[in-house]
Amino acid sequence: MNGGPIQRVVTSGTFELDGGSWEVDNNIWLVGDEKEVLVFDAAHDAEPIRAAVGDRHVVAIVCTHGHNDHITVAPELSAALDAPVLMHPADDMLWRMTHPDKDFRTVDDGDTLTVAGIELRALHTPGHSPGSVCWHAPELNAVFSGDTLFQGGPGATGRSFSDFGTILESISGRLGKLPGETVVYTGHGDSTTIGDELVNYDDWVVRGH
DSSP states (O other): OTTTTEEEEEEEEEEEETTEEEEEEEEEEEEEOSSEEEEEOOOSOHHHHHHHHTTOEEEEEEOSSOOHHHHTTHHHHHHHHTOOEEEOGGGHHHHHHHOTTOOOEEOOTTOEEEETTEEEEEEEOOSSSTTOEEEEEGGGTEEEEETSEETTEEOOOSSTTOOHHHHHHHHHHTGGGSOTTOEEEESSSOOEEHHHHHTTHHHHHHHTO
16 A cells, blocks of 8 residues: 555545635545544545555544535445444434435544554544534544644634534543644644644734634
């Protein structure tokens, strides 16, 4: 497998909420080995994701949250790859905006997934959306943050079902407890580390007032 146990695919498309639409590039993260893999987020276009998976067994398609740009092709990939779609139930209303007649398997805080001998644990981190979940893989020194934390600070909270105070609590109380050198694999843009972002926490608090 190229580049070790973590592989990135980038797809492009539209994020839509509250009547607005934005062109975005999304990161899809594949975690595993040459035999089996987890897929984080199912953005925009199934074909590049299927190509990256190849003939590997897909343990699950994990949606970090329910915004349309992270779940666009989740049911399609689920059928094509014979893999369950996992998401926190607090984002059901967002999921239904995109897939009104499709279901997903629920994930709760503290749930674990294992792929290629690597354990990942769900950290429920509401704020960007009520059901946002980050996935921590200690042995990879990695956390897959969806849109909760980016290089440059917290994810956006200016739209429906989001809250700035809540995302700050999630970052300080959950992500902030991880080792500072933990690499943050984000839903959009470049990766960062917990330590490089948390040094700016007080500035984010000020920005919110």
